[in-house]
Amino acid sequence: MAKVKICYLNVFECHLFPLTTLLNENNESLEIYQTKVGSVGSWCWEAAICLAEYCYDHMFNEFRHKRVVEIGSGTGIVGLQIGALGGNVVLTDREEYVELINYNIKKNENVLTGTAQAKTLFWGDDLDKNDESLENIDFIIVANCVYHSIELDELIKTILNLCSTNMSTSLLCCYEIRNEGIRKLVNEFHEKLMEKKFSVEYIDQNDLREKYRNDYNAIVKCRRLE
Numbered sequence: 661m662a663k664v665k666i667c668y669l670n671v672f673e674c675h676l677f678p679l680t681t682l683l684n685e686n687n688e689s690l691e692i693y694q695t696k697v698g699s700v701g702s703w704c705w706e707a708a709i710c711l712a713e714y715c716y717d718h719m720f721n722e723f724r725h726k727r728v729v730e731i732g733s734g735t736g737i738v739g740l741q742i743g744a745l746g747g748n749v750v751l752t753d754r755e756e757y758v759e760l761i762n763y764n765i766k767k768n769e770n771v772l773t774g775t776a777q778a779k780t781l782f783w784g785d786d787l788d789k790n791d792e793s794l795e796n797i798d799f800i801i802v803a804n805c806v807y808h809s810i811e812l813d814e815l816i817k818t819i820l821n822l823c824s825t826n827m828s829t830s831l832l833c834c835y836e837i838r839n840e841g842i843r844k845l846v847n848e849f850h851e852k853l854m855e856k857k858f859s860v861e862y863i864d865q866n867d868l869r870e871k872y873r874n875d876y877n878a879i880v881k882c883r884r885l886e
Contacts, residue, residue, distance in 0.1 A: 685745065688744075690741070690744060690767075690771055691767050691768065692735050692740065692764055692768075693735070693760070694735045700734075701733075701753060701757050702735070703735065704737050705803075706877060707804055707876075708734070708738050709737060710868055710877050710879065712738050713872075714867065715738070715832075717867075717869070718867060719745075724746030724773075724774070725774075726746075726748065728749045728797065729749070729797050729799075730742075730803065731753075731800060731802050731818060732753055732803065732805040733757065734761075734804075735760060735761070736776075740768055742801070743772040744771055745774070747799070748775045749774060749775065749777075750793050751765070752779050753778075755780045758780055761778040762778045784811075784814030784818060796825050797823065797826055798826065798829060798830070799830050799831075800823070802831055802834075803833070804835065805833075806835055806845050807845065812845070812852060816853070819831065823884065827884050831853075831883075832881060833881075834877070834880070838876045850882075857884060858882045858883065861880065861882070863878075863881065
């Protein structure tokens with residue numbers, strides 16, 4: 661069984677340890693590097709790993725040649741998993757994370773069957789009208805991004821901007837709902853999406869790998885309603 665290896669990166673590569681996550685269709689492994697030096701986006705959260713595995717287990721053939729943007733990529737684990745399944749992925753985050761994303765892209769370029777590139781994108785900012793890589797998007801990945809209420813409106817604006825040229829864009833979201841505060845934020849996020857004519861569907865816990873079936877990991881699919 662192929663594994664995704666996650667490493668705490670603090671200038672030098674060290675403390676490598678494996679997670680049993682199947683990756684590309686050739687059963688080749690990705691290595692995703694992370695660091696505890698920095699803020700919350702610089703390491704892999706459990707729900708993001710859960711979503712990456714869900715994509716492999718249940719959406720294996722759905723990403724090939726599709727245009728995908730990941731918002732708040734952090735380490736890039738979900739976007740790179742999709743790139744390993746043939747997707748053409750743009751991994752976006754704040755400027756301070758782009759170096760880590762590019763590091764992980766470089767480490768995995770030989771096992772990606774699609775394409776991957778990193779870009780700076782601040783939530784709420786207007787998109788570059790000359791950037792064709794952010795147009796006609798099939799999937800938007802929102803992994804562990806709902807944790808601060810002040811940024812919800814900015815996050816929604818960015819999602820709508822990315823959907824503006826494709827009315828069939830789907831969202832894949834994941835959360836770690838570890839307390840009532842996060843639960844309220846997630847519910848508010850979903851209410852805002854529904855106001856913008858998205859459906860919201862929670863994935864059944866039985867479709868997650870057993871080690872992630874608990875009362876806090878959640879995966880949600882959202883689709884535009886006509």
